[in-house]
Amino acid sequence: MKEYEFYINDSEELCCVIKDPTTEIWLENDDAKMQLQTLNDYHLKHVQITSRNIVIELTHGTLTLRNYKEILNEEIEDLLQNILPKIRKKISEMQRKKHRGKAIRNKMLVGTGVVVGGIALFSLIGTNREKKENEHSVELVDTKILQEQISNNISDISDVGNLCLDHSNLEQKSVTYLDFTEKRYSITGEYAYNLYHDLVEKCANKWGISPDIIMAMLTQESAGKKVNLMQIQLPSWEGQELKVYNFSTNAYEKYVLTSYPENYEGSGITCITSKDLEDPETNISTSCILLQESLKYMDYHIGAGIQCYNFGNGNMKKVLNETSLATGISVDEILSNQENLDFMEYTYIIDVGDPYYLKNIVQYIEDLDNGIYVNYINDAGEIEHNSVSIIPTSSKIR
Numbered sequence: 115m116k117e118y119e120f121y122i123n124d125s126e127e128l129c130c131v132i133k134d135p136t137t138e139i140w141l142e143n144d145d146a147k148m149q150l151q152t153l154n155d156y157h158l159k160h161v162q163i164t165s166r167n168i169v170i171e172l173t174h175g176t177l178t179l180r181n182y183k184e185i186l187n188e189e190i191e192d193l194l195q196n197i198l199p200k201i202r203k204k205i206s207e208m209q210r211k212k213h214r215g216k217a218i219r220n221k222m223l224v225g226t227g228v229v230v231g232g233i234a235l236f237s238l239i240g241t242n243r244e245k246k247e248n249e250h251s252v253e254l255v256d257t258k259i260l261q262e263q264i265s266n267n268i269s270d271i272s273d274v275g276n277l278c279l280d281h282s283n284l285e286q287k288s289v290t291y292l293d294f295t296e297k298r299y300s301i302t303g304e305y306a307y308n309l310y311h312d313l314v315e316k317c318a319n320k321w322g323i324s325p326d327i328i329m330a331m332l333t334q335e336s337a338g339k340k341v342n343l344m345q346i347q348l349p350s351w352e353g354q355e356l357k358v359y360n361f362s363t364n365a366y367e368k369y370v371l372t373s374y375p376e377n378y379e380g381s382g383i384t385c386i387t388s389k390d391l392e393d394p395e396t397n398i399s400t401s402c403i404l405l406q407e408s409l410k411y412m413d414y415h416i417g418a419g420i421q422c423y424n425f426g427n428g429n430m431k432k433v434l435n436e437t438s439l440a441t442g443i444s445v446d447e448i449l450s451n452q453e454n455l456d457f458m459e460y461t462y463i464i465d466v467g468d469p470y471y472l473k474n475i476v477q478y479i480e481d482l483d484n485g486i487y488v489n490y491i492n493d494a495g496e497i498e499h500n501s502v503s504i505i506p507t508s509s510k511i512r
Contacts, residue, residue, distance in 0.1 A: 118153060120150060120179050121184075129141065156174050163201070288453045288503070291504070292473060305337060307329060309338045310329070324485075325480075330479050343398060346371075348372075352373065356368065359490070369383065369384045371385075406490070409490065416488055424467045425461075440459075455504075
């Protein structure tokens with residue numbers, strides 16, 4: 115299967131690189147346009163879109179439009195008349211998913227016997243930012259907060275017809291940098307994604323975690339090629355009772371990883387055994403639960419929580435204490451700032467696990483610009499939403 119990658123060069127000309135296992139062919143300008151028109155006649159199987167790239171799986175190979183906002187103009191769209199409608203449809207689907215279940219902080223409601231934070235289920239797709247406040251009001255939404263968000267221009271806007279996306283979120287994202295190389299569209303990344311993305315999305319949304327995080331973890335842990343997809347070490351969690359919030363049912367549930375399920379009969383606690391972990395959905399779902407537990411240990415600092423998943427709470431606290439001594443910043447201050455990844459300079463002090471685990475995870479993140487997030491319930495019973503974009507250090511230099 116060949117790979118066709120299109121991009122705009124410094125002279126603002128369309129270029130194409132054609133790759134197969136043995137050769138690379140470079141085309142420019144009219145030759146690249148002719149090649150693109152030829153690919154337009156192939157049968158389209160799958161479309162994947164990020165904020166920068168469009169990756170199209172065809173019967174004869176893979177077509178990538180790199181930094182597609184630079185590529186797509188009236189001439190190029192004419193060359194893609196067969197493919198373009200499906201691209202627009204995919205963008206529309208992506209927008210609907212991205213807007214689903216947006217969280218408004220600190221809005222209380224009572225339901226299912228517990229006090230939890232309200233979720234504003236609304237979409238702000240459109241190009242008119244000056245609609246009246248009551249046009250966007252829905253039950254459980256704090257309209258004052260919503261009005262402030264709109265006036266601060268942090269609502270999501272999309273113009274699907276023109277393939278122009280604004281990926282800003284309702285919550286202001288933190289942006290930070292880490293030294294890693296993007297590998298999402300490597301052979302390994304594509305293999306794992308094609309096999310398990312839908313299942314990962316289902317499980318991650320259930321437990322309030324960005325699907326991109328869990329998909330990247332699965333890719334790093336097993337690439338989808340092992341029975342224990344997330345490489346969960348049951349003995350490390352043996353007997354620990356885990357209380358986790360299910361964002362699909364809006365209720366807490368209790369789980370325990372154990373080799374002795376008979377000890378928990380009638381307790382109301384769901385047991386997970388090594389045999390259970392052979393089921394892909396149970397394995398992925400359990401990983402989400404364990405990541406939520408790791409995040410809780412790290413005060414829901416996303417980077418620290420991911421590294422903690424690999425190191426364990428005790429080892430991660432050692433790393434944070436060492437970081438605090440070296441930088442003069444308290445552990446609490448480090449964990450209160452999603453952009454602070456200084457601890458990655460001190461993971462070498464731990465002689466178990468992977469000191470570069472966070473780097474290895476983020477290299478497979480689907481959309482680095484749009485960021486990753488976690489939802490959780492704070493001590494007041496409210497839904498909180500933390501997010502961060504972790505960008506390659508090399509991007510900072512460009």
